[in-house]
Amino acid sequence: MEKAYRASWNLLREKMKKERKEELALVDETKESDIIVVRGQYDHIENVFEALGVPHTVIGPEQVGDIPLSSKQLLLIDCPGYLDNKGIEKVQGFVRDGGFLFTTDWSLLNVLQKAFPGFVEYNNKPTGDDVVKIEVLDSENPLVKGVVEDKDTPVWWLEGSSYPIRILDKEKVRVLIKSDELKKKYGESPIAITFTVGGGRVIHMISHYYLQRSETRTERQKMSAEAYAAEKGVAAAPAMKSEMKGLSLGEVESAYSSAQFFTNILVEQKKQVKKMESEQSEQGKKDSKKKKGK
Numbered sequence: 001m002e003k004a005y006r007a008s009w010n011l012l013r014e015k016m017k018k019e020r021k022e023e024l025a026l027v028d029e030t031k032e033s034d035i036i037v038v039r040g041q042y043d044h045i046e047n048v049f050e051a052l053g054v055p056h057t058v059i060g061p062e063q064v065g066d067i068p069l070s071s072k073q074l075l076l077i078d079c080p081g082y083l084d085n086k087g088i089e090k091v092q093g094f095v096r097d098g099g100f101l102f103t104t105d106w107s108l109l110n111v112l113q114k115a116f117p118g119f120v121e122y123n124n125k126p127t128g129d130d131v132v133k134i135e136v137l138d139s140e141n142p143l144v145k146g147v148v149e150d151k152d153t154p155v156w157w158l159e160g161s162s163y164p165i166r167i168l169d170k171e172k173v174r175v176l177i178k179s180d181e182l183k184k185k186y187g188e189s190p191i192a193i194t195f196t197v198g199g200g201r202v203i204h205m206i207s208h209y210y211l212q213r214s215e216t217r218t219e220r221q222k223m224s225a226e227a228y229a230a231e232k233g234v235a236a237a238p239a240m241k242s243e244m245k246g247l248s249l250g251e252v253e254s255a256y257s258s259a260q261f262f263t264n265i266l267v268e269q270k271k272q273v274k275k276m277e278s279e280q281s282e283q284g285k286k287d288s289k290k291k292k293g294k
Helices: 002-019 021-028 045-052 085-096 107-115 180-186 225-231 238-244 249-293
Strands: 035-038 057-059 074-077 100-104 120-122 130-133 155-158 165-167 174-178 190-197 200-205
Touching: 002 021, 002 045, 002 225, 002 238, 002 249, 021 249, 035 045, 045 249, 074 085, 074 249, 085 100, 085 107, 085 200, 100 107, 100 249, 107 120, 107 200, 130 180, 155 249, 165 190, 174 180, 200 249, 225 238, 225 249
Parallel strands: 035 057, 035 074, 074 100, 100 200
Antiparallel strands: 120 165, 130 155, 174 190, 190 200
16 A cells, blocks of 8 residues: 555646646645654554655654644644643644644544544444445535545545544534445444634544555456546656556555545645734734834
């Protein structure tokens, strides 16, 4: 799947160059200090970032309570999300002040239920090691733009003992991605959800962001990865063809949907930062005029 992520990232970049240039420019502005990944034992978001070449900083869960965090950063917490009380308090303040938080799997119980009670909870019906078909529910939300398009039928991996998401506040929590297979097997359909707290945003997904395996269920998914590039309207250059060699359409499709989801999150976070900076600049100008008026 690491190879599939690299291939999907090259494909996604080529597609964004054609259709979303300004958003790709935001992604390319990313510095190591912009993305903080809290290392986990089971999920490995940092592996995906390394495959994609996305700058980031990795810290241990024991460091969260002590390091300075800025609302201009994107904080990602790998499963299992074992934070101490000081870390939980730091996460609460980070989001309320305008930060973007992305969590996976057991962080539902270990972070979200502690830091933001009353929004979502674990339904106490752990999954098996499984793969389920996903469906974008809120296609108008920019967080899931392009995750599933046209012929796409991606499947996402569920780690054994993943925690299904039960929504408690149905007015404030929005389901971004769902799976009817997940609901049938484990009682809840949400794959990815989001809600706001203060000036910030929380995004959570069941299982792991790093999809360590996929499945080819249809004849289409058994086709070559180059066929998927053609579906996306991207002519595979020699380097991309080499990266895709030996990969199936289904593998790249799943990795592409995952890479697109993260890219959307990063783009929306950077847009919010620019909005905050613009508002602060305008306020500074107003304050300066008031002082001069005195």
